[in-house]
Amino acid sequence: MLHWESRFSSLIRVYSIFSLSSLMLISEGTEHIVGDSNGWELFTNYTTWTRGREFHVGDVLVFNYDGDQHNVMQVNSTAYADCGRDNYTSISTKGNDTILISEVGELWFICGVGDHCENGQKLKINVAP
Numbered sequence: 001m002l003h004w005e006s007r008f009s010s011l012i013r014v015y016s017i018f019s020l021s022s023l024m025l026i027s028e029g030t031e032h033i034v035g036d037s038n039g040w041e042l043f044t045n046y047t048t049w050t051r052g053r054e055f056h057v058g059d060v061l062v063f064n065y066d067g068d069q070h071n072v073m074q075v076n077s078t079a080y081a082d083c084g085r086d087n088y089t090s091i092s093t094k095g096n097d098t099i100l101i102s103e104v105g106e107l108w109f110i111c112g113v114g115d116h117c118e119n120g121q122k123l124k125i126n127v128a129p
Helices: 002-027 046-050 077-082
Strands: 031-033 060-064 072-075 088-092 096-100 105-110 122-128
Touching: 046 122, 072 077, 072 096, 077 105, 088 096
Parallel strands: 031 060
Antiparallel strands: 060 096, 072 088, 072 105, 105 122
């Protein structure tokens, strides 16, 4: 009887490792470097940058920029449209910031420094189910 319990235990361990490995592969998302080599900068057309890209829950947005010159504010649709800086969900200021996409729908980001948002430093993405 001990022999069968040992085999059963080994099978459970193998199954657990396989299941965990599969889950880890499924949950890994795509890393999107915002603005590609230009990064998060003024006068970049981020609408063009999003064309042809798909964003999904589990993906990561990477914002590369000079932390002394810019920031990344996650905002709502109204603040995105009028470059409002008073009502933001989160703010990042390090210069190499990552944001994990955790929900389906539209997400909006602006730079809250000076008139950067008004000069196009804003990003809207649609996260597919």
